[in-house]
Amino acid sequence: MGGKLSADERAARLSELNGWQSVAGRDAIERSLEFADFNEAFGFMTRVAIKAQEMDHHPEWFNVYNVVRITLSSHDVNGVTQRDVELARFIDSIANRA
């Protein structure tokens, strides 16, 4: 699956994504998403859950009502890898609101 992205690689990939940023003090990326209501937020989470299971690569995430905050990092290498970028791209592709 490839190893940890270099700082340059990560910066290049982040610039192609929508609304993702580096997490302070951790080699991880995060994005907050806002939906119309809980129903829409949890529907989104369910789509991400199915994708994550398919990839065997899971997010860290927090939800309250219509807000979902997602952190991606690859625990095996303790950093951001191409798999995080792939999951982030999927999330961007199904997120209609931000």
Added chain:
Amino acid sequence: MGGKLSADERAARLSELNGWQSVAGRDAIERSLEFADFNEAFGFMTRVAIKAQEMDHHPEWFNVYNVVRITLSSHDVNGVTQRDVELARFIDSIANRA
């Protein structure tokens, strides 16, 4: 729906629940649950989501892989109410592992 529980009421209710504790610095209660894997954790979250929608009373929650951490509080009264206790009881009733 009833207002905020008094400190005595909250303590009495907490003692009847399984693994819930007060949140430091907030009028809220929380519980962490551990499952076999992500599939089981997200299945649990889906059951809670359906119940929450039915009650129109939603949790704040964090998930990473097989762990779910849930915080309950009633935002309208900024404290713990009978509805939080009801949702906590439901969570306890479907949580096979802790």
